Amino acid sequence: MFLVKLFNLIQGYVTIIIEGVFPERFLNICARRGIYLWDVKRTGKLSLSANASVRGFRLMRPIAKKARCTVRIKKKRGIPFYIYKHRRRKAFAVGAGLFVLLLFVMTRFIWVIDVTGNDILSTETVLENLERAGLKTGMLSGKIDTEYIRDKMMISLEELSWIGINIKGTTAHIEIKEREQKPDLFPKDEPCSIYALTDGVIQSIDAQNGQRLVAAGDVVKKGQLLISGALDSKTGEGVRYVHADGEVMARTWREITVPIPGYAEEKVRTGRSKSKHMVKIFSFYIKFFTNDRISYTNYDRISYVKKLSIGKDMVLPFSFHYDNYYEVEIIRRETDRNEALDIARSEAKNRVKDILVVSSVEEESQDTLKITYECLENIAQKKAILKGETNDNGENT
């Protein structure tokens, strides 16, 4: 219904008054000839009012004659009539035209570059490189050669494994896949041996290449040779050097000592706050505050940016920036023993978060907490073979 009304408004329609002894006859003939009438109302004993399209109205004169009615226009409605009425108001027309033109022009530029998928690379670096490759905000979106930019980016940033550039409306969506970081590899074709990274007890040893020198259950010291890349040749003469490879899982112990804090820090808002609001047009900021300085020593800043856009992708270069500053007081609160221990424990746990912990033993004193973690980790470390080295510190298996 709303769409029909909108369509009628765009097309323009007339409200007519039909007067006659038998106006029903007029309605019937109109219906039969396919002239659409709507909102027919009885206004008096001999008169009706109705709405009809402009085109329909033009066809009504002979019908009115036939039905012995008179038809006259009461009101003209819709955009065509509106434009006709205001045709002499030049400034108005120029304003309306300018608005449409501006909107049209504005939506032809790139205003937002949206980078997603970057983990190692910072968004700034990506944006910087994009600018060098020829993509920055304020560019005509039609002039962007995405293929060229893609190639340039792939060359300039070696962390990239894939980059997708999608231009939608005024937004450039940059999707990034980063290359898997290379592990610290020892060159594959050079001979090496595997040594222990830390002290520990061997849990399992899986030698893919080289000679195994320790067995599960053995206690090893840091730097001890675990898998040798120096092989005795089968004939018993000379030594063959290979690239030893394998995984040595071992139980290790890590001792971590953390202080037990006597107090906890907490932020409490004092209730005083300041707000700074700005309007950004292109890259200019219009400030709506006079005092630039924030006098609070400690504060929370909460920012909110509202971008003006048509739909989701048609972002226009206007945005509203709301910054609220809340003064906070940092209060040191005495903590009880349990709470303090919890804080210490989470601090200690944080330091071994990348390692698989099997069990832990705690030892607490007045102001420190010592935790010994028993961990399970790969202690294999590749190092070049010292020439002349033989397997004299292990028995051949």
Place this chain on the structure above:
Amino acid sequence: MKKSKKERLTELLDMPKEVILDLPKLTLYSNNQLTIENYSGILEYTSEHIRLKTADKTVAVSGSNLELRTITDIDVLIEGDISKIEYI
């Protein structure tokens, strides 16, 4: 009432009657909106009474503030406070 051949056929084939037999189809929402399809002409229209000619009978609608919301050559949409629908 004896049914005509055509009527029996439509019943046998389960076809919509308003299409084959040119019978009027009235759709009434509560008492304020009535659509009449397959009418052949408006006989009377005032804000209290509307009479419509259909293939076999005349449909008379009474009420108050009756308006003809739309008129096309196949249907009429009546809006207003409808109190009575009669076949004459």
